[in-house]
Amino acid sequence: MPSISQKGLHMPASPIRKLVPYSEEAKKKGRKVYHLNIGQPDIPTTELALQAIRNFDQKVIEYSHSAGTISYRKKLTEYYKKHNIHITLEQIIVCTGGSEAILIGLQTCLDPGDQIIIPEPYYANYNGFSISAGVEVIPIPSFIENGFALPPISEFEKVITPKTKGIMVCNPNNPTGYLYSKEEILVLKDLALKYDLYLFVDEVYREFCYDGKKHFSVMELDGLDENIILFDSVSKRYSACGIRIGCLISKNKAVMATALKFAQARLSPPSIGQVAAEAAVDTPDSYFEEVLKEYHARRDVVVFAINKIPGAFCPVPSGAFYVVARLPISDSDHFCQWLLEDFQYNNETVMCAPATGFYSIPGKGKDEIRISYVLKVEDLRNAMKCLEEALKVYPGRTL
Amino acid sequence: MPSISQKGLHMPASPIRKLVPYSEEAKKKGRKVYHLNIGQPDIPTTELALQAIRNFDQKVIEYSHSAGTISYRKKLTEYYKKHNIHITLEQIIVCTGGSEAILIGLQTCLDPGDQIIIPEPYYANYNGFSISAGVEVIPIPSFIENGFALPPISEFEKVITPKTKGIMVCNPNNPTGYLYSKEEILVLKDLALKYDLYLFVDEVYREFCYDGKKHFSVMELDGLDENIILFDSVSKRYSACGIRIGCLISKNKAVMATALKFAQARLSPPSIGQVAAEAAVDTPDSYFEEVLKEYHARRDVVVFAINKIPGAFCPVPSGAFYVVARLPISDSDHFCQWLLEDFQYNNETVMCAPATGFYSIPGKGKDEIRISYVLKVEDLRNAMKCLEEALKVYPGRTL
Numbered sequence: 001m002p003s004i005s006q007k008g009l010h011m012p013a014s015p016i017r018k019l020v021p022y023s024e025e026a027k028k029k030g031r032k033v034y035h036l037n038i039g040q041p042d043i044p045t046t047e048l049a050l051q052a053i054r055n056f057d058q059k060v061i062e063y064s065h066s067a068g069t070i071s072y073r074k075k076l077t078e079y080y081k082k083h084n085i086h087i088t089l090e091q092i093i094v095c096t097g098g099s100e101a102i103l104i105g106l107q108t109c110l111d112p113g114d115q116i117i118i119p120e121p122y123y124a125n126y127n128g129f130s131i132s133a134g135v136e137v138i139p140i141p142s143f144i145e146n147g148f149a150l151p152p153i154s155e156f157e158k159v160i161t162p163k164t165k166g167i168m169v170c171n172p173n174n175p176t177g178y179l180y181s182k183e184e185i186l187v188l189k190d191l192a193l194k195y196d197l198y199l200f201v202d203e204v205y206r207e208f209c210y211d212g213k214k215h216f217s218v219m220e221l222d223g224l225d226e227n228i229i230l231f232d233s234v235s236k237r238y239s240a241c242g243i244r245i246g247c248l249i250s251k252n253k254a255v256m257a258t259a260l261k262f263a264q265a266r267l268s269p270p271s272i273g274q275v276a277a278e279a280a281v282d283t284p285d286s287y288f289e290e291v292l293k294e295y296h297a298r299r300d301v302v303v304f305a306i307n308k309i310p311g312a313f314c315p316v317p318s319g320a321f322y323v324v325a326r327l328p329i330s331d332s333d334h335f336c337q338w339l340l341e342d343f344q345y346n347n348e349t350v351m352c353a354p355a356t357g358f359y360s361i362p363g364k365g366k367d368e369i370r371i372s373y374v375l376k377v378e379d380l381r382n383a384m385k386c387l388e389e390a391l392k393v394y395p396g397r398t399l
Numbered sequence: 400m401p402s403i404s405q406k407g408l409h410m411p412a413s414p415i416r417k418l419v420p421y422s423e424e425a426k427k428k429g430r431k432v433y434h435l436n437i438g439q440p441d442i443p444t445t446e447l448a449l450q451a452i453r454n455f456d457q458k459v460i461e462y463s464h465s466a467g468t469i470s471y472r473k474k475l476t477e478y479y480k481k482h483n484i485h486i487t488l489e490q491i492i493v494c495t496g497g498s499e500a501i502l503i504g505l506q507t508c509l510d511p512g513d514q515i516i517i518p519e520p521y522y523a524n525y526n527g528f529s530i531s532a533g534v535e536v537i538p539i540p541s542f543i544e545n546g547f548a549l550p551p552i553s554e555f556e557k558v559i560t561p562k563t564k565g566i567m568v569c570n571p572n573n574p575t576g577y578l579y580s581k582e583e584i585l586v587l588k589d590l591a592l593k594y595d596l597y598l599f600v601d602e603v604y605r606e607f608c609y610d611g612k613k614h615f616s617v618m619e620l621d622g623l624d625e626n627i628i629l630f631d632s633v634s635k636r637y638s639a640c641g642i643r644i645g646c647l648i649s650k651n652k653a654v655m656a657t658a659l660k661f662a663q664a665r666l667s668p669p670s671i672g673q674v675a676a677e678a679a680v681d682t683p684d685s686y687f688e689e690v691l692k693e694y695h696a697r698r699d700v701v702v703f704a705i706n707k708i709p710g711a712f713c714p715v716p717s718g719a720f721y722v723v724a725r726l727p728i729s730d731s732d733h734f735c736q737w738l739l740e741d742f743q744y745n746n747e748t749v750m751c752a753p754a755t756g757f758y759s760i761p762g763k764g765k766d767e768i769r770i771s772y773v774l775k776v777e778d779l780r781n782a783m784k785c786l787e788e789a790l791k792v793y794p795g796r797t798l
Contacts, residue, residue, distance in 0.1 A: 112511060
């Protein structure tokens with residue numbers, strides 16, 4: 001029997017999916033499970049996208065241009081302009097979700113053995129893409145006490161080696177919800193220029209900012225055109241995760257020419273998804289206002305409920321739709337599994353993601369969980385009640 | 400300015416797209432260009448798929464299961480059963496086109512530096528996926544004289560080393576159209592067992608067999624469950640290239656568990672594409688009968704026309720919708736570019752793919768072109784007339 005690849009052996013299982021068998025078991029027992037483990041919003045997809053799909057009238061569903069249709073990329077430049085991001089269509093490669101954009105970006109810029117620095121906790125799938133590309137992730141710690149703000153410049157400089165080729169951040173952040181300020185983005189700029197590094201920035205949650213704060217895009221920076229690789233996706237923006245449309249953006253011509261070769265090898269991004277995403281660009285501001293109001297309320301429910309629990313702590317993040325909360329536990333994997341296997345309150349329980357899967361430094365995240373606040377306020381209240389009651393009786397409680 | 404990756408530098412540009420700027424120029428001059436360079440059929444997409452898209456009534460376009468929806472995978476098992484391929488839904492991972500299936504398959508099974516043997520000429524994008532995975536392609540020659548039949552076992556054995564981990568074939572073949580016989584597949588089986596190799600088989604043209612011949616799938620083999628990785632796609636089957644739905648199939652449990660981790664990292668294949676592909680499984684046989692009749696006629700037009708040209712030779716392939724033809728030329732890249740830049744007949748010209756892009760052994764394919772017979776018979780006749788007239792006046796003609 002031929003062997004499996006080393007990459008395959010090192011590939012981590014998805015931390016947000018590994019408890020799925022336990023939630024299935026809980027449901028078989030007749031329990032209601034609140035799914036706060038995964039970033040799948042319940043918000044309706046923008047109507048314009050749905051209409052475009054229903055009105056799809058091509059007779060042959062053809063490959064598109066490998067970088068995406070001209071019309072969609074043109075439309076995207078309008079979208080970005082509204083966000084103070086000034087690019088041409090040649091600076092966009094439409095990808096199959098933000099996921100493919102990241103994979104192509106890493107393959108284009110980094111060789112096996114190269115290193116990228118990522119503040120942790122970070123989006124777990126960055127590990128998967130890095131393993132695929134043979135790239136080594138060098139984590140540096142961020143801390144719950146200051147809401148997971150950008151680590152100081154000295155923390156980056158401590159780990160920079162000749163193998164360091166880039167820094168990657170997600171802004172607003174998954175899993176912490178932290179929104180990097182303009183000042184923090186400027187710190188990253190200085191680092192990128194000083195050490196000649198790529199700056200990979202994942203801005204798929206750009207729209208999701210609260211408390212009146214505004215997102216500052218890395219593309220708004222001057223003097224860093226050769227270094228910036230932007231990853232984006234329409235999945236969260238229009239609640240259309242399943243159309244698998246994202247993009248890679250850069251003003252670095254060599255990067256774009258090389259990324260296009262990777263894009264050509266896989267022929268094209270999904271055609272119908274592009275039609276839907278193009279229509280979605282005209283989504284009225286009122287859609288986002290309503291969605292943001294809803295998420296804002298949800299965030300407040302979750303943060304308030306957690307901070308009311310004795311021994312628990314949750315910062316108040318200003319972006320995305322996640323929080324990482326510290327609980328009075330010492331083994332978040334065990335706790336999340338126990339919630340599904342052994343706990344119920346009014347025949348309900350809650351599924352969260354152990355934060356361990358978002359850390360690479362061993363031992364970190366054992367007293368933290370990630371919560372995706374992707375359910376209605378009423379459901380979130382019930383879910384938080386479960387969490388509160390669970391912590392009263394959890395045998396592994398530490399405080 | 401940070402450097403581009405070595406992988407990126409070695410990534411070949413798409414051989415079927417590199418002449419696109421010249422065809423654009425020709426069109427600007429008012430010339431009609433017959434596109435025989437690319438495998439984009441003009442056949443209408445199966446109506447059931449189009450209907451399913453127009454009837455799409457979900458309110459939230461969600462991620463699907465990373466391996467594809469249960470309902471689509473169930474439906475796929477029915478499809479395969481009709482083709483004498485008996486699998487369960489756990490043996491299928493739905494991918495974003497056959498392209499992603501190949502990339503995930505290689506990443507799952509092979510380590511950087513490992514080798515796979517591929518008879519050449521072969522589908523050019525195998526190079527791209529191999530470079531992405533860090534895998535080395537070892538080409539062995541097949542020959543136009545016998546229609547590009549499977550090379551003898553001795554040719555494989557000549558290049559097998561401790562680094563050899565697999566053999567890859569496409570059946571029916573792109574670019575040659577060759578349909579491997581059951582006897583040839585059995586040769587591959589013997590090799591895979593004797594040397595403990597993976598057998599990667601790309602069967603995306605399964606339906607496209609002519610002259611009453613039947614496709615023999617590698618999945619019909621007994622005793623090779625651990626070795627076989629099948630790549631498939633609905634792109635050609637239903638003329639739905641743009642929905643980007645394919646799959647990876649294997650009965651090897653370790654392979655499937657590992658491939659699923661790669662699939663989870665990219666979250667899910669396109670949701671609407673899966674809905675369309677699921678509906679398409681019920682496409683009536685009459686659709687395929689009509690399509691096959693059409694392609695059969697097209698193939699005959701192309702093969703007959705080429706063999707009528709003095710000094711040209713084209714085998715009569717029994718599958719797919721490509722031929723590789725030998726012409727009285729010594730530089731097929733120059734010839735194909737010349738056709739677009741300098742030639743016209745009745746203000747028309749033809750775009751073909753130089754066969755050089757389908758070979759890895761230096762110097763091969765310089766007197767060959769690949770023709771995709773994806774246009775209507777009347778257009779193909781005109782295109783072949785262009786080719787015939789072009790060879791009368793081409794300054795680089797060798798015979």
